[in-house]
Amino acid sequence: EGEEENKQDGQQKMSHVTVERNRRKQMNEHLTVLRSLMPCFYVKRGDQASIIGGVVEYISELQQVLQSLEAKKQRKTYAEVLSPRLVPSPRPSPPVLSPRKPPLSPHINHHQIHHHLLLPPISPRTPQPTSPYRVHPPQLPPIPQPPLRSYSSLAGCSSLGDPPPYSPASSSSSPSVSSNHESSVINELVANSKSTLADVEVKFSGANVLLKTVSHKIPGQVMKIIAALEDLALEILQVNINTVDET
Incomplete structure (x- = not known):
């Protein structure tokens, strides 16, 4: 009987030790979790x-923050109830933009562009800016141009050739030639201008x-005429210079 009582007492002590060991192990695990949930500066020792x-201090500070946020929320709610709500003004409608005009087609040739813009015909190539004839001509007063007159005697000309010799009779007989062929197809336009220069x-x-x-002989006159023509985007194909009675 005495041995049985000793065995029972030993078993009870072992069970108490096991329970206490499990309790401490569980407590250490809970403390580790609590320490990981709060900032490290709240725990000075382990x-x-x-x-x-540290957990108690951290929870008390969180309660204070919660109370301040609730008070702020209540003040905001009271302010919205007491103050009148502003009605948003309607935004003005954006202006309607007119559709842009389509650009000119790249397939339009030079003759169509000249017809629409009323520009004089130019040579197919544009002179380069590095032309040796480029000289800035002096500013001259504008010379009134007479109306264009049509000539059919030169209707077969399609390219520049040698200019005919100048004679006053050709200019004086031009009105009669044009009046005789008004019904023919006009392929050439002629304009004359006479001045003191x-x-x-x-x-x-x-x-x-x-x-x-x-005109009379003026130094550098040919260079100025060529430069003025190149400024108008014209290409010089042929130049003929003749002297008539040393003029």
Whole structure:
């Protein structure tokens, strides 16, 4: 009997030790979880008392923050109830933009562009800016141009050739020639201008222009005329210079 009682007492002690060991193990696990849930500066040491004290301090501060946020929320709610709500003004409708005009088709040739813009025909190529003839001409007063007159005697000309010799009879007989062939197809336009500086005659034949000037000899006059034509985007195809009675 005595041995049986001793065995029972030993078993009870072992069970108490096992229970206590499990309890401490569980407590240590809970303390580790609590320590990981709060900032590290709340725990100064790693013992149980320090961890529990840090948790209590952290929870009390969270309660204060919660109370301040609730008070702020209540003040905001009262302010919205007491203050009148502003009605948003309607936004003005955006202006309706007119559709843009379509650009010119790249397939339009030079003759169509000249027809729509009322520009004189130019040579197919544009002179380069590095031309040796580029000289800035002096500013001259504008010369009134007479109305264009049509000539059919030069209707077969399609390119620039040697200019005919200048004679007053040709300019005086031109009105009679044009009056006799008004019903024919006009392929060439001629314009004359006479002034104290020079007599100028311009003939348009398709995409080519024949320019004839008669004036007194002036130094550098030919260079200035060529530069003025290149400024108008015209290409010089041929130049003929003749002297008439040392003028």
